[in-house]
Amino acid sequence: MSAMSQGGADAASLDSLAQALTAATAADMPEVVDQVALARLYGEPLFKLPQDLYIPPDALQVFLEAFEGPLDLLLYLIRKQNFNILDIPMAALTRQYLAYVDEIRASNLELAAEYLLMAAMLIEIKSRMLLPPKKTEDGEEAEDPRAELVRRLLEYEQMKLAAQALADAPQYGRDFLRAEVYVEQALVPRFPDVSASELQQAWRDILQRAKLVQHHKISREELSVREHMSLVLRQLQGRKFVEFGELFDPEKGAPVMVVTFIAMLELAKETLIELTQAEAFAPIYVRLAYTPA
Incomplete structure (x- = not known):
């Protein structure tokens, strides 16, 4: 009997303690509907504003008009x-x-x-x-x-x-842009000039190919530069462009090719032929610099 009465007293005390905690928690919360949080700080609900919140005096200062002087x-x-x-x-x-x-x-x-x-x-x-x-000395009003x-x-x-x-007013770069159209001024295409180093490299390639097919035959042959100049001009007539290597015949040997090369240099010096290429490091082409009669 005493144990039953003691257990009932303990249950009553626990119920009274729970009611006291609930009343204390409700007293700390503001009077809002369903205890809705005012905000969340670091994920935790905030039911009332902190008392030590500091707002600088200039934080809410608003300038409605700005004057230049x-x-x-x-x-x-x-x-x-x-x-x-x-x-x-x-x-x-x-x-x-x-x-x-x-x-x-x-x-x-x-x-x-x-x-x-x-x-x-x-x-x-x-x-x-x-x-x-006050009136002035002339009697007029000031x-x-x-x-x-x-x-x-x-x-x-x-x-x-x-x-x-x-x-x-409309300003360039802000309200409009200038229209730019590229117009080709010259109808005749201008090809890049051939430099001396590119001409030298092309000549070395031709000599290298000539060494592969040269004949071991010793003979004396008199070659004329003027004659080979005429031969080069004859090969270029009627043709628009001729590749640089086509003007040399490796089977005739290195002496003939040297004379042919000297003849081409003389023709280029006298502006009778033009050496050109479509772009840098492209094959070199030769053509007549004048129109045959």
């Missing part, structure tokens, strides 16, 4: 309030201007220096307007204290409108 600000205030620029109410304009200067002084003292100079000028103009007008300010504002507005017109 004091004249820009004055012109903005005048146009916004529909003031007559030739009859400016200096009291209202100065009050609005000083309110803006007080705002920028709190955040940027270097920027406010230029605006403070214009503020001093506005206060001076306002003070001069409160004084009775110039309006606002005249100089009006002149500067009108000039600034003209320059600003002109700058805006230039910015809105």
Whole structure:
């Protein structure tokens, strides 16, 4: 009997402890529907804002208007309030201007220096307007204290409108691009010139092939360069291009090929033939540099 009563007391104490924990947890949570978390921090639910959250004073600062200088600000205030620029109410304009200067002084003292100079000028103009007008020595009325300010504002507005017109004009690279079309100027193709090293290499190849088929026959033969010049010209007549190697006959031996090569050099020197190639390192071709009669 005593054991049963002790077990019931333990169960009652556990139930009361669970109810107390539930009440304490509910008391810490804000009064939101279904205990929805306000946010999540590192994946953990956040049911109320931390008390030590620091927000810098400049974090929520918003600049709605950006002005390029004091004249820009004055012109903005005048146009916004529909003031007559030739009859400016200096009291209202100065009050609005000083309110803006007080705002920028709190955040940027270097920027406010230029605006403070214009503020001093506005206060001076306002003070001069409160004084009775003085006549000049000629008996004419003195110039309006606002005249100089009006002149500067009108000039600034003209320059600003002109700058805006230039910015809105079509600009190369931003609004349009220049069309470029390549037009072939010459109908006759120009082939690359043959360098001396390429001609030398071609000659070495021909000599190498000639050594493979040369005959071991010793004989004396008188060869004429002029005669071989005529032979080369005769081979080129009626043909547009002839490969460099076709003008040499390896079976006639190296002396004949040497004389033929000298004859070709003489013809090229006298601009009777042209040595050309389609591209660099391409086969070399020979053709007549004149049109036969």
